Amino acid sequence: MARRGRQALFFLLPMLILVVAFYILPLVLTAWISFTPLTNWRVRDQLVDFVGLENYVNLYYLARYDPDFHKVLQTTLVFVVLTLFINVVGGLVLAILTYLIDERISLGYRLLWLLPRMTPLAVFGLLWYYFFYGGPQGTLNSFFLKMGIIDEPMRWGTDPAMLPYSAWAIIVFVNGLVGVSYGMIIFYSAFKNIPRELIIAARVDGAKTWEVIRHILVPIVRWHIVFVTVWQLLSLITSYTHLFVLVQWSVVDKWYGTTLALYVFNTAFFDVKNQGFAAAAAVILVIIGSILGLLTLRIMRFSQMISPPRGDI
Amino acid sequence: MGEGIGEGGPLVRGTMGIVIILALLLASLPIIMTYSTLVMTSFANTIVSSPWVKFRFTLENWRLFLEGKLAPTAGIVYTPEDILRFILNTGIVAGGVTLVVLAASVTSAYAFSRMNFFMRSGMMKLLILLHAFPGVALIVGVYAIYVFLNNYIPRDYSIYYSFIFVIIARASLEIPMAIWILKGFFDRVPWELEWATIVDGGSRLTALRTAVLPLVKPGIAAVAIFAFLAGWEDLIYVLVFLPPQEKTLATYIESQLGSGSLETTYLPVVAAAGTLYLIPTIIFFVVTQRLLLETMSGGLKG
Numbered sequence: 024m025a026r027r028g029r030q031a032l033f034f035l036l037p038m039l040i041l042v043v044a045f046y047i048l049p050l051v052l053t054a055w056i057s058f059t060p061l062t063n064w065r066v067r068d069q070l071v072d073f074v075g076l077e078n079y080v081n082l083y084y085l086a087r088y089d090p091d092f093h094k095v096l097q098t099t100l101v102f103v104v105l106t107l108f109i110n111v112v113g114g115l116v117l118a119i120l121t122y123l124i125d126e127r128i129s130l131g132y133r134l135l136w137l138l139p140r141m142t143p144l145a146v147f148g149l150l151w152y153y154f155f156y157g158g159p160q161g162t163l164n165s166f167f168l169k170m171g172i173i174d175e176p177m178r179w180g181t182d183p184a185m186l187p188y189s190a191w192a193i194i195v196f197v198n199g200l201v202g203v204s205y206g207m208i209i210f211y212s213a214f215k216n217i218p219r220e221l222i223i224a225a226r227v228d229g230a231k232t233w234e235v236i237r238h239i240l241v242p243i244v245r246w247h248i249v250f251v252t253v254w255q256l257l258s259l260i261t262s263y264t265h266l267f268v269l270v271q272w273s274v275v276d277k278w279y280g281t282t283l284a285l286y287v288f289n290t291a292f293f294d295v296k297n298q299g300f301a302a303a304a305a306v307i308l309v310i311i312g313s314i315l316g317l318l319t320l321r322i323m324r325f326s327q328m329i330s331p332p333r334g335d336i
Numbered sequence: 337m338g339e340g341i342g343e344g345g346p347l348v349r350g351t352m353g354i355v356i357i358l359a360l361l362l363a364s365l366p367i368i369m370t371y372s373t374l375v376m377t378s379f380a381n382t383i384v385s386s387p388w389v390k391f392r393f394t395l396e397n398w399r400l401f402l403e404g405k406l407a408p409t410a411g412i413v414y415t416p417e418d419i420l421r422f423i424l425n426t427g428i429v430a431g432g433v434t435l436v437v438l439a440a441s442v443t444s445a446y447a448f449s450r451m452n453f454f455m456r457s458g459m460m461k462l463l464i465l466l467h468a469f470p471g472v473a474l475i476v477g478v479y480a481i482y483v484f485l486n487n488y489i490p491r492d493y494s495i496y497y498s499f500i501f502v503i504i505a506r507a508s509l510e511i512p513m514a515i516w517i518l519k520g521f522f523d524r525v526p527w528e529l530e531w532a533t534i535v536d537g538g539s540r541l542t543a544l545r546t547a548v549l550p551l552v553k554p555g556i557a558a559v560a561i562f563a564f565l566a567g568w569e570d571l572i573y574v575l576v577f578l579p580p581q582e583k584t585l586a587t588y589i590e591s592q593l594g595s596g597s598l599e600t601t602y603l604p605v606v607a608a609a610g611t612l613y614l615i616p617t618i619i620f621f622v623v624t625q626r627l628l629l630e631t632m633s634g635g636l637k638g
Contacts, residue, residue: 030540031447031453034447035453037444038440038441038511040440041504042508045478046469048477049476049480050477051477053474056480070480117360120360121360122347124357124360130629134625135364136364137628137629141621142617143568143585143617144572145586146374148589150371150610153373153385154370160385160389162370165389200366208629254468258468261468261469262471264571264572272593287476291476291479292479302473309469316468317465319468
């Protein structure tokens with residue numbers, strides 16, 4: 024038994040070292056930092072000063088009284104709910120449509136929709152920078168000017184007259200384009216496991232396309248829908264990279280483009296560099312994230328999926 | 337009606353099939369348009385944002401970009417940047433991430449597939465949780481470690497330290513998923529093959545190396561590609577950990593569009609940078625189409 028344990032440990036060691044050094048230790052440190060006054064990364068002086076719950080109290084006061092922080096909280100809520108809807112429903116629609124059509128065309132579409140997910144962040148941001156560009160050369164301006172809907176170019180994401188809705192629409196749209204492919208892939212591979220005879224038989228019995236979708240395809244993926252919803256919820260609450268680019272390049276308004284996760288990042292690294300405060304907000308995110316993560320494992324009935332190892336000697 | 341639905345054919349034919357294909361095309365227009373704007377602009381003298389923009393074909397942007405003359409409108413008062421260095425830096429980070437991910441995930445995935453040990457299923461659940469972990473909470477702690485250790489690094493080695501740290505830190509984010517993907521591939525290899533090696537007196541490590549690894553090459557390739565692309569595309573870690581003069585393509589583009597830089601930014605040259613930056617992604621995409629889609633669904637499902 025001891026020899027077996029040592030052998031497994033030997034195989035697992037590289038992974039264990041990295042997990043401890045880059046997940047567990049940083050997490051403990053972040054929680055620790057949330058009780059310190061750490062600013063400007065003065066790690067040597069400030070990491071052992073304690074301010075108790077001050078950062079959390081500040082967070083509470085900000086949430087109650089600060090108008091900018093109110094915008095952040097509103098944006099977080101709107102962003103998460105709307106993008107989640109797009110990702111799940113859009114992913115389901117894409118999966119159904121690509122499942123029904125000819126395989127070669129379907130492959131092309133699925134790859135096309137996977138492209139935003141695989142595109143480097145800076146390039147993807149650049150695409151939308153050109154698209155929403157405030158000058159007459161911007162794609163959206165160019166179209167609307169040509170069609171005579173507007174007389175002069177608009178700064179879509181930052182014009183105060185259109186805030187907050189325009190900024191929200193942009194962040195939801197841009198993130199939705201990345202997010203839908205997740206649901207699409209999961210649902211599509213579930214459809215692929217359906218015996219074709221089942222659908223052909225339904226068609227021979229005279230079922231319309233809509234009836235096939237409603238009575239066969241959707242019921243088959245109902246657990247997948249729950250799983251994708253919870254998993255995407257988790258990922259949307261914690262993701263910040265695409266929003267960072269949009270805000271940093273002024274494609275959208277600073278506060279109506281910032282969610283709580285991005286707020287933590289900017290507070291720690293760019294704006295005020297108040298890491299103690301940022302860490303307190305991060306701890307809140309971790310708590311929400313852990314609850315959702317554990318929920319997902321439950322939904323996936325995960326323990327049953329882990330098959331026993333073969334070849335254990 | 338369902339006439340003519342045979343094995344392998346589409347499930348919907350005729351008018352309905354065409355309607356669906358056109359609807360998908362319409363929905364895909366924003367994707368198609370934005371990517372073609374980027375690529376066309378890199379070969380044009382202006383932003384080719386819509387079909388009716390009149391532009392002149394030119395390679396000038398690419399010349400300016402590769403010569404490092406990134407802000408031609410700034411006139412003579414500025415020094416060209418070393419673009420090859422930026423490309424090299426991007427490659428170093430991507431290559432480094434690939435190596436670290438492979439080194440840390442192959443043996444672990446093998447152990448999860450073949451051995452029983454204390455907390456095995458607990459650790460596998462933990463990996464899934466880590467994959468979804470709030471990255472923003474981690475990066476604060478990881479940067480604190482970086483700053484703390486930096487005090488003990490001699491100034492001359494500081495730049496190597498930054499690169500090594502950013503590579504390992506970025507690679508760590510990819511490890512949970514890499515292990516899950518690889519474990520799936522290991523699970524499909526028949527156990528009898530290793531058993532023969534072990535009966536002949538070989539160790540587990542020999543069995544892994546000689547009997548199993550050759551059979552999981554597609555899995556290793558998939559993990560390597562995902563890891564490479566993750567390192568290649570990274571903006572946040574490079575921006576946070578590397579000193580400002582050590583740019584990658586990502587941080588170069590960021591510096592051109594970020595606040596305070598717009599006065600001298602010439603967007604067609606940035607488009608050339610973006611197009612170049614996109615090329616490896618597109619190549620992997622075209623070469624590995626099916627492997628990519630299958631690994632993603634397999635990996636995502638666990």
